[in-house]
Amino acid sequence: MEETPPGQRPQPPPAHASPPFASAPFTPPPRVFSPGLAAARGTPSPGSGPGHALPHLSTPPGPPVFSSPLRPAAVPFRATPASPHPVSFAASGGYSSSSSATAATTASLPTSSAPHFLNGAATLHGDHAPAPSSIQGDGLDSPYVQFSANKVLKQKKLLNAPSLGFGALVSPGKEVSPGPEVVERDPRRCLNCGAYVNLYCDVQIGSGQWQCVICKKLNGSEGEFVVSSKQDLLQWPELASTTVDYVQVGNRRPGFVPVSDTRVSGPIFILIDECLDEAHLQHLQGSLHAFVDSLPPTAKIGIITYGRTVSVYDFSEGAAVSADVLPGNKSPTHESLKALIYGTGVYLSPIHASLPVAHTIFSSLRPYQLSVPEVLRDRCVGAAVEVALGIIQGPSVELSRGIIKRSGGNCRILVCAGGPSTFGPGSVPHSAKHPNYAYLEKTAMKWMESLGHEAQRHSTVVDIFCAGQCPVRVPVLQPLAKCSGGVLLAHDDFGEAFGVNLQRASTRAAGSHGLFEIRCSDNMYVTQVIGPGEEASPDSHETFKHGSSFCIQMHSVEETQSFSVSMETKADIKSDFVFFQFAVHYSNIYQTEITRVITMRLQTDDGLSAYLASVQEDVAAVIIGKRTVLRARTASDAIDMRLSIDERVKDIALKFGSQAPKSKLYRFPKELASLPECLFHLKRGPLLGSIIGHEDERSVLRNLFLNASFDLSLRMLAPRCIMHREGGTFEELPAYDLVMQSNAAVVLDHGTDIFIWLGAELAAQEGQSAAALAACRTLAEELSEKRFPAPRILSFKQGSSQARYFVSRLIPAHKDPTYEQESRFPQLRTLTPEQRARLKSSFIQFDDYSFCEWMRSLKLVPPEPS
Numbered sequence: 001m002e003e004t005p006p007g008q009r010p011q012p013p014p015a016h017a018s019p020p021f022a023s024a025p026f027t028p029p030p031r032v033f034s035p036g037l038a039a040a041r042g043t044p045s046p047g048s049g050p051g052h053a054l055p056h057l058s059t060p061p062g063p064p065v066f067s068s069p070l071r072p073a074a075v076p077f078r079a080t081p082a083s084p085h086p087v088s089f090a091a092s093g094g095y096s097s098s099s100s101a102t103a104a105t106t107a108s109l110p111t112s113s114a115p116h117f118l119n120g121a122a123t124l125h126g127d128h129a130p131a132p133s134s135i136q137g138d139g140l141d142s143p144y145v146q147f148s149a150n151k152v153l154k155q156k157k158l159l160n161a162p163s164l165g166f167g168a169l170v171s172p173g174k175e176v177s178p179g180p181e182v183v184e185r186d187p188r189r190c191l192n193c194g195a196y197v198n199l200y201c202d203v204q205i206g207s208g209q210w211q212c213v214i215c216k217k218l219n220g221s222e223g224e225f226v227v228s229s230k231q232d233l234l235q236w237p238e239l240a241s242t243t244v245d246y247v248q249v250g251n252r253r254p255g256f257v258p259v260s261d262t263r264v265s266g267p268i269f270i271l272i273d274e275c276l277d278e279a280h281l282q283h284l285q286g287s288l289h290a291f292v293d294s295l296p297p298t299a300k301i302g303i304i305t306y307g308r309t310v311s312v313y314d315f316s317e318g319a320a321v322s323a324d325v326l327p328g329n330k331s332p333t334h335e336s337l338k339a340l341i342y343g344t345g346v347y348l349s350p351i352h353a354s355l356p357v358a359h360t361i362f363s364s365l366r367p368y369q370l371s372v373p374e375v376l377r378d379r380c381v382g383a384a385v386e387v388a389l390g391i392i393q394g395p396s397v398e399l400s401r402g403i404i405k406r407s408g409g410n411c412r413i414l415v416c417a418g419g420p421s422t423f424g425p426g427s428v429p430h431s432a433k434h435p436n437y438a439y440l441e442k443t444a445m446k447w448m449e450s451l452g453h454e455a456q457r458h459s460t461v462v463d464i465f466c467a468g469q470c471p472v473r474v475p476v477l478q479p480l481a482k483c484s485g486g487v488l489l490a491h492d493d494f495g496e497a498f499g500v501n502l503q504r505a506s507t508r509a510a511g512s513h514g515l516f517e518i519r520c521s522d523n524m525y526v527t528q529v530i531g532p533g534e535e536a537s538p539d540s541h542e543t544f545k546h547g548s549s550f551c552i553q554m555h556s557v558e559e560t561q562s563f564s565v566s567m568e569t570k571a572d573i574k575s576d577f578v579f580f581q582f583a584v585h586y587s588n589i590y591q592t593e594i595t596r597v598i599t600m601r602l603q604t605d606d607g608l609s610a611y612l613a614s615v616q617e618d619v620a621a622v623i624i625g626k627r628t629v630l631r632a633r634t635a636s637d638a639i640d641m642r643l644s645i646d647e648r649v650k651d652i653a654l655k656f657g658s659q660a661p662k663s664k665l666y667r668f669p670k671e672l673a674s675l676p677e678c679l680f681h682l683k684r685g686p687l688l689g690s691i692i693g694h695e696d697e698r699s700v701l702r703n704l705f706l707n708a709s710f711d712l713s714l715r716m717l718a719p720r721c722i723m724h725r726e727g728g729t730f731e732e733l734p735a736y737d738l739v740m741q742s743n744a745a746v747v748l749d750h751g752t753d754i755f756i757w758l759g760a761e762l763a764a765q766e767g768q769s770a771a772a773l774a775a776c777r778t779l780a781e782e783l784s785e786k787r788f789p790a791p792r793i794l795s796f797k798q799g800s801s802q803a804r805y806f807v808s809r810l811i812p813a814h815k816d817p818t819y820e821q822e823s824r825f826p827q828l829r830t831l832t833p834e835q836r837a838r839l840k841s842s843f844i845q846f847d848d849y850s851f852c853e854w855m856r857s858l859k860l861v862p863p864e865p866s
């Protein structure tokens, strides 16, 4: 159906003129083609397990429960639930002492005394080179950047070995407290390559000239940096800290108030599917009531419902519910939008004025009346979003042709969808069996993509919250969310997790118009970037004579996102340090233009074991995971990618490990002991494995994972397993099936899902099981209280049909020999012989490999647990 022959396609100009860097492809998370989201979402029917229902078991979900005010930081290990001295997660710095197996989650920074930033002039800008030991920790604890290794290997061949690779995870929009130093002037940049002046630049204090760390050229400072001693240079924040925010004062709005309460500045449009059945509608109403109650009084909201038509609710009528109706079969005309905008209706109103009306509107919603099956109902999602955008833009809509006029604040459109877009622009036929479905789907995707871009140009993020059993046709809706900088989430129902996510979506800080630049010194270059953006066109940013930056247009700038940056070197590295500069230019939630510049350097080394010892296994695993999952577009790709993990692990052992004595087996490098287990989880888990019932659901997870922050990505990759013990303490254990001890309760955190499993013996004791369940529930909420999207939290007991969700995510270690079990899962030694016998007899035999069996099947010696 493509009309343009490939040869005549207009060729986009190369992004960067300098040839060595032209090969770096930016790879945004692609769309996935697959049928509906329905069927195998597979929530088993409630109460299907043997025995009696327990209190608080979470199916079917009740109305949403919001935990406000916010709780303090998560407390994973406590003496008792009511302990007066909870051990704070963050403050303790290392909680591994409480646990026998936290290796996988504990970062192993080489020096605990590494400075946050270098502020000692003696080691900086100095004529004498600093001692290597004092700078080992250069910026390694940046909240914005995590490298896969804290050293760079000098040998090109091994550094570039694709099985392990070198890279960084960058969250340029992350909010930290205290934030970086703020500088109220334009940044000083290298005239040759565009890099920003930074703390590692050598400044000649007599002339004020500074040497660029990226291209080594000298730049002038118009005398600004002429000082009497090197120490005096530290008065410039950009010469003292790894991270600086340049705020452009000229563009600063008068209302600039950096207080978190005022962050909901732009309007929020809530778009509601009119085609819901009664049960779904009731859940949604509960979620919506709670949602508007959670908004600050100054937040402006608008409400639209859509089906065959678009109804825009008017707040001007006070208590009476009234709406203006537009056709849904076509885009709104200029005249109809004008009539709305210049009419007497009030479609966006602050909560303090409109809260009672909003509640009345939600209560007045009625379930779908006709006897048409869910999949056949008409839903004009596209037209509804267009109307919302038109109103958000307001009178500026006429001016905005050609030039972009900013609407006040960053806006959000929250779509509550129970089904696919099946009517009007951007729609697909009701049935995927339609003879022309593939073509119509492609057309709809393109249309949604351009609507998403249009929203993005107007600082409006579109989040799509799907729920229910109707297939929502993820491939069609995903581009709208993605291109606007929003997310598409799928929920089982419109209940608790849905409601929490509405709330978190509306409060997450998002900047807009972000441009992300990456620069590296010493022949390092970017080979791939995965994340929420696309490679920027050359005219979208300043270009420099010898510019070698890699530039990405960001869809939105959010703290819950990150970019995975893979890098290689063109030649063996000679220098002692490699410099990396990450700069993001964006407009924040207060419409202030900010340029955040993060400069880091890593020491180089030609010793392989020093390099391996500096590898951050969790970061390396996440980058490998993203590169792998990116290629798992379809179900069959996913199977190929599972096999590619085997090859990768083998190759890492061959290149970086050693041959075991008197054996053909290879030893996996001991410095990377936790990496293969993490990759084994990836291979078996929901992102690639077969434990998720429906391919569409996997595609939602896949898109989330590719854009997610380091923390969430790691949790989605490898689950975290925490056992509740008698007396109310928690212990972190490897995510092996050996945790399924019938006298215990276990919390399994897999990022987008948290499962609470209750052993049968414990479940039989009413009082104790209720207490354990409550403690686990609290832990689950604490673990995920800042997470977006909020996970689904499910609890069930041993032997119930839902328990298979839990079992399938654990590594089956029950078949391993006792000595191996005890070495990898030392908690077993605390069990009595009876308990061990009972545990052993509780497993059903199946063919899945244990981790050790898998390693041996690859002709590798499993690494000793670290």
Ligand SMILES: [Zn+2]
Binding pocket: 190, 191, 192, 193, 194, 195, 212, 213, 214, 215, 216, 217
């Ligand atoms: Zn330069």
